[in-house]
Amino acid sequence: MVSATPGNKPKIDLEAMRHSAAHVMAQAVQGLFPEAGLGIGPAIENGFYYDFELPRTLTPEDLPKIETGMRDIVASNTPFQREEVDKASARQLFSSQPYKLELIDELPDAKVSVYRQGSFADLCRGPHVASTAEIGAFKLTSIAGAYWRGDEHRPMLQRIYGVAFETQEALDSHLAKVAEAARRDHRKLGKELELFSLQEEAGPGLVFWHPKGATVRRVIEDFWKAEHIKRGYEMVYTPHVARLDLWKTSGHWDFYRENLYSPMDVEGQEYILKPMNCLGHILIFKTRKRSYRELPWRAAEMGTVYRYERSGVMHGLARVRGFTQDDAHIFCRSDQLQPELVGVLELARFMLTAFGFEEYDIKLSTRPDKYTGSLEMWDKSTEALRQALVQSKLPYEIDEGEGVFYGPKIDIKLKDALGRDWQGPTIQVDFNLPQRFGVVYVNEQGQDEQVVMVHRAVLGSMERFMACLVEHYGGAFPVWLAPQQAAIIPIADRHLDYAHQVEARLREAGLRAAVDARAERMNEKIRVAQVEKIPFMLVVGDREQASATVSVRRLSGEQSGSQSLADFIAMVQEAVRTRKLMI
Template sequence: MSHVMAMAVQALFPKAQVTIGPWTENGFYYDFDNPEPFTEADLKAIRKQMVRIIKRRLPLERIEVSREEARRRIEAQNEPYKLEILEGLQEPITLYTLGEQWWDLCAGPHVADTGELNPAAFELESVAGAYWRGDETRAQLQRIYGTAWETPEQLAEHQRRRQEALRRDHRRLGTGLDLFSIEEEAGAGLVFWHPRGARMRLLIEEFWRQAHFEAGYELLYTPHVADLGLWKTSGHLDFYAESMFGPMAVDERQYQLKPMNCPFHVLTYSSRLRSYRELPIRWAELGTVYRYERPGVMHGLMRVRGFTQDDAHVFCLHDQISDEILAVLDLTERILSQFDFRNYIVKLSTRPEKAIGEDAVWDLATKGLIEALERKGWAYTVDEGGGAFYGPKIDLKIEDAIGREWQCSTIQLDFNLPERFNLEYVAADGSRQRPIMIHRAIFGSLERFFGIMTENYAGDFPFWLAAEQIRLLPVTDEVRPYAEDVQRQLRQAGVRAAVDLSGDRLGKQIRNGEKLRIPALGVIGAKEAEAGSVSVRSRHGGEHGAVPLNRLIEAAGAANAARATALAL
């Protein structure tokens, strides 16, 4: 279908040059270099042309050619992007023809002819900018996205899910609910947490910290910068330099913003000699890191340049690996399930061809991961050779309310940093031994998880997490003093309550509260003020009628203590 689209574009816009046009999970795209920007009207015209091509039942034929023949064909078409693509291809060079005239370099395979495509089951969805080869210093292209299915019913379901994803878009909800913003004046990819979002973030952090204390972790706080030499020792300058900001000169020394927390935890471990009796050591940190992301890939909270990792490192003995990994899996489930993520897709990645460490250590580490997964009872797939060069790992994706999968948690064993930093412990026989280091993140990053969580809930957050839990709506100015006293008593009980001071009519106060998805609204009129009650309506429980104030305070406090989804009255 992507070839059909490219053929249609070049039929309607002869000056358009094609670059790449792959399939994606739910569709396809092609990048074009065209003198004029494509419009919505152009997309409609391209779609009509695609239908004409499909109905002609044009054959798609695979042809093997020499590199010289491919170059001759490309030069005859004056397609410079194809020449650059050709340079990176290995022989044999394959191309696919579409009818007698149009062709492109492609590995295939494809349907036999365009008649196998359903003209009623595809759509062109949008146009976006894209840099050639993802490099912002090179030509800016136009990317046309499309989707294709076997039946119109499948297309309709995809479009319904797409509209639902748009409704849940965390960027739109972040603005509408006044949670956060990205202020370009400060720089791209830097998040500003507004009071409502900051309150929610604090609640998440407090839950995270408490869960870690109960799981036997201690907390660390480490700097945001370090001498450049640290990143040479850790290997980040060799393997990660493109994703790091440039160094800064301070007192004739070079300092580097940290892209990772791990070397700092390693230094903390090496601050004194450890005994085997101390292991395992479990340290966690909500550490803010800084990474250079290209302008074209940043996206709301999902890809930013400054973010906070819920990082943790466990230093343990070889025979403690299975127990420690199982404990991490248990903690991961406890934390993610609190946010209603209960469906997990788990992958175990094993030793790649290029790896450090002895075979026996790799075998022991991989066995420990497998044993922990089996003890946990989680199904998993194996990615043979997909591990990091420094150790095997477990990756965990979560499934949201509309079936999308998100990569969040990762557990990685590391033989590299203990070796690079000469980490040791005194073994039972008095010898010096290397500990095993486990890298572990559950949210991945607070920013990205907050975005995923916002889309999962569609901004309709559970009671315990809502920035504003109860909004009090005074019907008249005369009852405002009582409303403010109710607010005071709720806040003293730890309930996040506010009074609507707008002076608007009750109907508008209710609409404003519903727009902000506040879990409970409390209407206060003369009768409520006289009786010492509040007329409560909740988002999920409907109208509760007049509720005595002491009962409301007790119920809201109990909901917070239980981290409940809704207020039970």
């Protein structure tokens, strides 16, 4: 076991070690199932997996047995040996392994490399650690089905996932992080904090926002609207259903059918639930001739859309069938595209900062194989996106061929408090829809010219963003977002009147506060307020009543003692106004 020495880089290559662990696991599995078919077994973030074809399905009880087998192999201190063989001998070596044979056939070189540890041999590019003994601390975590080569038309193999780290401490700390993530799971907190629910009776992927979650959402929406209006957006509302023909014209019926719900019959006409908001905004734009002087026109809407999702993919609020996008469409001239994109990026950065997200990964997705529009339009708009990123001094990576069929896009992934990625803002240039719908403006010469259209969402969807926020804050929202900002806790019934006066004053001041008037002891009320993650607890007893003060306890447990009610109100109002993240 080689460990890091302070100031030095670890001697072990973690990725090679994890990959080696995958081979060891494959050997252990073959020990248990000699006829096991081998798929692939790479290193992944935090660990590794290996795909197997087995005579029976694995159960969780198999994992400890496999782990034991692995530990024996690790203890045996067997060297990993690389050898290069020509394809013919490789085919011979893996003659009983159809998946390996398929891989061999696809490798371009005449020779392939094989790694052996003891009796186990695997087709593999490497690299590996020198010996099985160099594999650090590991744990098998889960079993899952996985299609061979990720193709749902091919056989499903059994995948075993494991995590592996250089030291037991590093593994323990990773497992602790996983446990922390489970504590912050928005599905769990959403239920506990009564933010939202999903109900079997209503159907999967359909969200019920309870008063507390709705409050958080309302605060976000108010902030969002105010900020958009400040930046020259105009708010619109559009219908949730529309004639199917509209979606045929747009191309959605052809390109997006698998996400659309079946048409409904309305007096012999077919209508569908909208999967996107863009068409509504286009129809508003097209109600009259538009002058070049009116552009850019920015139409914004908290638009609720419905998309069919396959039954296995829903996940809490993060993946649902009905959701509300913080959507907007910018209709502009091509020379306005870049400044508009810069404006969107600035808005995105401003809003994300307000919620405490400081780290992003930005991807610029370029033209896919299947696309519409001219190459020239693609090049021009991709360049506009790129220049906008450069001008905004935002580092980015190119995602070659990952754009949507109608145009290139920028995706911003944000990192939450635990360093996990979430899909954030997305900005897409679209020259398909303006063309299909003939979205034009009249230029200086009095001629019709096609507009350039930008689709953009900053938060993504209210549902997914809510999921992200809940996990980011661990359910403890900053004061400006907290569903309840203060709990007023009378010590005895004789303080109830004063408590209600305090409550009235706070509500008057625009704060969300409520008295806990239950016939319970103060300790119980504090406990409940803590569990509900209310930022401020205001204990009021004889002393406070006599002096028109409140005794302030924060969610952190910190007690700042008695404070005049007026001072407290001013302090919280300021925290709300500045959207202070920490109090």
